[in-house]
Amino acid sequence: MAQQTTIWKITSLLLGLGLLAMIMYGCPSQTGMLDTREAAQKVYVAPGEYDEYYAFFSGGYSGQLSVWGLPSARMFRNIPVFSQDPESGYGYSEETKPLLMTSYGFIPWDDSHHPDFSHTDGMPDGRWIFINGNNTPRVARIDLTTFETVEILELPNTGGNHASTFVTENTEYIIGATRFSIPYEMDKDVSIDSYKENFDGSLSFIAVDPESGEMSMDFQIIMPPYHYDLGRAGKGPSADWAFFTTYNTEQAHTLLEIYASEFDKDYVVAVNWRKAQEYVREGRARTVPAKYYHNLKDKNTGIAVSTVHDEVLLLDPKDAPDMIYFMPTPKSPHGVDIDPTGEYIVAGGKLATVIPVHSFSRMLEAIGNEAFEEVINGIPVLEYEATIIGEVENPGLGPLHTEFDGDGNAYTSVYISSEIVKWSLETFEVTDRIDAYYSIGHLMITGGDTPNPDRKYMVGLTKTARDRFLPTGPKQLHPAQLYDISGDRMELLLDFPTIGEPHYAQAIRADIIKPNVKQIYDLDDNNHPHAVKRPRDARVERDGDVVRVYMTNIRSHFTPDNIEGIRVGDTVYFHLTNIEQDWDMVHGFAIKGANSGEVLIAPGETKTIVWHPQRTGIYPFYCTAFCSALHQEMQGYVRVSAADSNVPLTWRTGDE
């Protein structure tokens, strides 16, 4: 009985405490949830509803470009660009392999950093998105009606194309630059110690055809052997100009961590590209040898074709006056960002104690007054005081990149102190700051690099997740954070893991892209030389050791699905045409023992996979994409006989 009383007492006490807690703090499920609920409501996109923005995150060392919705942070697609993708067959299929060709051979990887849209009147027009390959310098174009990589152009005479892709106001040019200075003549064999005599910098101007989007290397500018880090095209009054940051003006070639950090100032390069273009058209550029690849997917056939170029136009600033200037800026700057009016040029001196803001109109005045400190290789160096209009004090440690909201505010990512600082373009004073999780690189505001930003969302692209998510071992995905910037204070809404290592990102209102997205490839427009559009044309042909299988796919069979007469040592091309014409009805193809990825074939498309059978036997092939209730039945067999066998070549489907 005594024991029972004790239990009663304890139970009553616990329940009483619970009641007290409930009276004081409300029901437990609501405790402390109010702010989180508000944030959740802002990012919640109900089932069946659409996001307001498409966002494109670079993949960094994945070489890809991932596509997201904002504000939900749902991932829609991961586009392979400078990478092989065993899921889709990109970089494995015969149609796409040429896209990854370079003057160094087939290179199925690169480091993709900075996506930028094609522009009309300075605004993203939703036609194409471009992205750079940093390592073996390249620029790619992705078609935003199909979300597929359709073109890759190699940059000659460049060591690391980092300041790319940034696109001018009406997509006249995509800019590029050498990050690591190297001898301009690429195959030159010299001592590394001869850096100052033999190494050069270069800037690249890639023209874009306004109708087709096709890219071409228009001209390069030879530069002193500094490192060219990031760039931006001007806008509005500065639209004819492009800007680049430099570091390593010390011209170090070893232990740059120390030796490239000695000077108090490096430069922002200002290039009047329109004037440069005039000089090039006047014939002031030299034609110099250069080997580089241009890979383009043919619209009619769907097959990428490589063209090798052997020369490029090179402009020397010594022959091109009034075209290019250095603006001193503190200290090893990383980003250079132009405000929506085109007047302010903000550099992110990663070792600087202030954020310097240069004025475009003051720069023009300084040029007019010839306020030059010196001239380097034909490039006048403007006086720092003559171009600077403000210095933002206390920006945190390691300011990198700045975006804008169109209401007179700038937002700078700060790497070492891991935060975003908001500051006024009027007073150049910090007005707000918020933590980033952890170690932020770029940040991106919806339209924040355009003349007309949407003051809605900001994404912080951070370098390490540490304790933010359930742990997945020593190496985790890179995170991103979504902030609401519509109010006076920045507010964190969400953080989420990403793919690869996103450096920069771009966002565009969904209604600019969505109406133009294709649902199928029209079979009538499929002019692939190995397409087979009607099942009765399906067949197998032998020419020596090369066998071509012309095969159709439709729910739920292949035509043909029984093939005999293949021999060990043959090279077998499966040309697969998906003759479906319904949205999202994709078929896949895989055959046992094929040394590659599968191929996915979109409706109306023809894709080719090559197979080298090495052993006799029966080889099943099947559809890898769950296409219908009878998907498991969508299969076939290939009989492989010995190299010297005389089994006749036959094929069939059903009893026909």
Next chain:
Amino acid sequence: MQQVTRILLLLILALVYTGCGNGEERESAPARDEAPELTQFELEHGIGPVTERLDIGDINVERARRGAEVFDLRCTACHRMGRRFVGPPLGEITEARSHEFIINFILNPEEMTNRHPVGQALLQEYMTIMPYQNVSKEQAIEIVDFLRYYAETGEDLRD
């Protein structure tokens, strides 16, 4: 008496706690939305873009030839004229079904399979849903002419 007080206190507490539910209770096993019943026209002529009788006139041989071309590209993966293949034989289909029914089946195969009793019966028999093949209404009429011509003359215009 003390015992009764305790029990009462417990009851009150239990009531307070259960008051903190997790929002509204879900209704158990919600029924899928019932589709509206088919109209007499839909039963006879199919569900789809065509909602009234069409006057497509007599067989037009030129139109039937165009239909043969479309049929060859978009239909022959699954259909034969005189025998069952992946889908049903079509040699006499124009005698069994109205033009509107055939056109609606071509233009709206998914709904025809899901909601129309004939489509449902065909799915039971053939086990596969006819794919939408992005055929225009004009092309569907051409296909009807091709099928009518075959049914009437026995001549396959694809040959």
